[in-house]
Amino acid sequence: MKCLNIAIGLSIFLISGCAFKNYGDEEFKLQIASHGKDVMWVPTKIEMTHEMFVMAKIRQDDLIYDLGSGDGVIPIEAAKKYGVQAVGIEYNPDLVALANRNAERAKVKNLVTFKEGDIFKEDFSQATVLTLYLGDSLNMKLKPQILKMKSGTRVLSNTFQMESWIPDEKTKISSGEMAYLWIVPEHIDGNWQFSNIPNIEKALIKIVQKKQFFEGAIYEKNLHKISFEIGRIRGDLVEFEYTDKSSKYIFRGKVLGSEIIGTLNNDPNLKVVGRRMPS
Numbered sequence: 130m131k132c133l134n135i136a137i138g139l140s141i142f143l144i145s146g147c148a149f150k151n152y153g154d155e156e157f158k159l160q161i162a163s164h165g166k167d168v169m170w171v172p173t174k175i176e177m178t179h180e181m182f183v184m185a186k187i188r189q190d191d192l193i194y195d196l197g198s199g200d201g202v203i204p205i206e207a208a209k210k211y212g213v214q215a216v217g218i219e220y221n222p223d224l225v226a227l228a229n230r231n232a233e234r235a236k237v238k239n240l241v242t243f244k245e246g247d248i249f250k251e252d253f254s255q256a257t258v259l260t261l262y263l264g265d266s267l268n269m270k271l272k273p274q275i276l277k278m279k280s281g282t283r284v285l286s287n288t289f290q291m292e293s294w295i296p297d298e299k300t301k302i303s304s305g306e307m308a309y310l311w312i313v314p315e316h317i318d319g320n321w322q323f324s325n326i327p328n329i330e331k332a333l334i335k336i337v338q339k340k341q342f343f344e345g346a347i348y349e350k351n352l353h354k355i356s357f358e359i360g361r362i363r364g365d366l367v368e369f370e371y372t373d374k375s376s377k378y379i380f381r382g383k384v385l386g387s388e389i390i391g392t393l394n395n396d397p398n399l400k401v402v403g404r405r406m407p408s
């Protein structure tokens with residue numbers, strides 16, 4: 130991990146030639162790649178913060194958490210641009226104090242909070258948007274906890290990915306750095322009883338979920354009828370398609386508690402309701 134982080138510092142040094150520039154303010158000066166607990170300090174570029182906010186489709190009622198918030202650039206930019214509440218968790222008390230002064234200077238002190246703490250101990254489960262600039266291995270360590278967050282939580286990472294969790298979106302900023310977005314999926318793995326599936330009486334749909342993707346099969350009275358592969362979950366939105374007697378059907382719906390409610394082929398006359406079956 131440390132090697133990876135040295136790589137971040139080095140690449141920024143090569144790109145901008147400013148690794149030895151002083152950052153911070155009169156009270157606390159620091160340089161890029163200053164030591165941090167699990168990862169060193171390197172700030173996210175302003176352009177990257179804006180790109181990540183666009184990908185997250187920030188709304189005013191969002192609550193943003195930046196894990197390892199450094200000088201506070203992400204929470205402060207979010208509060209300035211969207212008037213949203215934002216929280217930063219940072220281990221280094223000098224960076225927490227600097228971020229608070231930066232928020233004061235940006236006149237967003239009423240919207241942002243910087244907490245001194247360890248990202249592996251602090252609670253960030255209330256976040257609707259989570260931002261990360263940490264490294265592949267720290268992202269991986271956080272992944273199980275992130276996957277348990279509320280469905281629909283948007284997770285953004287500057288540069289680093291989450292191995293087997295394929296991003297829902299990615300984009301490149303002008304300096305060549307990548308921004309990644311994941312949307313925490315609802316958990317729909319298991320058996321569902323669906324009503325109103327054309328030509329299938331008492332449809333049982335067995336779903337095997339792999340993060341935001343799933344495959345499944347439709348059974349009629351316990352007899353296997355159709356398998357499908359292309360299932361996708363975006364937060365609480367569910368989509369899958371199947372072919373029956375050479376007719377193609379696309380289901381689009383929403384998870385509402387123990388039900389999935391939607392339509393086939395966007396046809397209001399083909400309203401379909403799935404109910405979770407006890408496991």
Ligand SMILES: C[S@@+](CC[C@H](N)C(=O)[O-])C[C@H]1O[C@@H](n2cnc3c(N)ncnc32)[C@H](O)[C@@H]1O
Pocket residue numbers: 164165166167168169170171172173195196197198199200201202203218219220221224246247248249261262263287
């Ligand atoms: C690469 S910097 C990113 C700073 C900021 N999020 C940004 O994008 O500009 C990583 C930050 O994580 C902090 N950090 C490292 N390990 C931490 C931990 N276990 N808990 C909280 N903060 C940590 C470092 O001090 C550093 O400020």
